Amino acid sequence: MHEQAQKLIAYDLPHGWTLQTPENMIVTTNQKGYVNVTTESSYGSLEQLTLLLTEDKAQVITLPHQLLELSIQLSKEIVFRPLVFLDPEI
Numbered sequence: 001m002h003e004q005a006q007k008l009i010a011y012d013l014p015h016g017w018t019l020q021t022p023e024n025m026i027v028t029t030n031q032k033g034y035v036n037v038t039t040e041s042s043y044g045s046l047e048q049l050t051l052l053l054t055e056d057k058a059q060v061i062t063l064p065h066q067l068l069e070l071s072i073q074l075s076k077e078i079v080f081r082p083l084v085f086l087d088p089e090i
Contacts, residue, residue, distance in 0.1 A: 006068075006081050013078075015055050020079045034061075037080055049080055 006022040013019050014033045021027065021037060028036045038048035049070070050061040058072045066083040073079075 008079070008081070013053060015053050015076075017053050017058065017076045017078060020077065022081060025080075025082075039082075049082075051078070 008020040009023045011019040011021065011027045013035055014029055014031075017035075019027060019035070019037070024039060026038050026040065033053040035051040035053060036048060037050075047064045047066075049063060052059040052061055058076075058078060060070075063070070064082055068081040068083045069079055070081075071079045
């Protein structure tokens with residue numbers, strides 16, 4: 001298996017936060033500051049990233065087991081890249 005190259009795109013999140021994540025991710029938010037990041041293949045499973053954002057805090061609620069990168073910066077920027085493998089025959 002080979003790791004997939006992941007082009008990151010930016011999403012504006014509640015309370016002035018931004019999220020950089022691969023373009024194949026589904027990002028949902030609500031008015032209470034919750035953010036859920038998943039893919040179509042893992043939608044509804046526990047293999048997703050869930051955050052609770054406020055003006056001065058980013059709290060990780062759930063975290064996928066296979067993770068390439070999760071960084072939360074003081075500049076209110078979050079970078080999330082799940083570990084994705086492709087079949088070499090594809």
